[in-house]
Amino acid sequence: MAWVVGGGNVEQPLPIDHAGISPHHWPMQIAGHPRIAIDPAICGGRPIVAGTRVRVTDVLEMLAGGANEAEIVEDFPYLSPEDVRACIGYAAQALDHPVVLAAE
Template sequence: MTRQELEHQLLRLSPADKADIIQSLTKTLRTGGKGISKTPGICGGEACIAGTRIAVWLLVEAQQLGISEAQLLQDYPHISAADLVNAWAYADAHPEEMAAVIRANNEVV
């Protein structure tokens, strides 16, 4: 299979499947990407950068508020650009989940 044929097939996948593939590929590259994990008892079981307590929804909300990726990487120096790519891919694949958890966290007083 050529790269072009593979790309064509990948583009036809669902957002969730694309996110899974991005995470799998990132783990095989030496980019430092940790992937996304959901662990009961850690951040309420919400999706986080693997091995951290940095919730994907928190990064998404920060981005929605206009915080740049450069600022996020400065604010969270123990994550990498690859971690942000994974977070954005996860968020893109699970928009309802992100909206619900952001809404729920904003309702807490």
């Protein structure tokens, strides 16, 4: 079961439909990030907080918009402070690579 994100309210859990997807492919834990998962049946396979339907980008956008860790956890009680920090850590690692710019 996964929880639906909705307006700060905890809603009823929804079943995850994995029809047609090999069980060996879902959910996939991210090496070094046990709180982050990827499941093709949830949020189009985008990285999520494990056990939820909260995308890593949702948390990052809330932080970028000025919310702090405590506000996010208050609005989404099924998230923990460690989940919020895990999203930041995952994003930092995902962006830690050289960028090659084409000459103009």
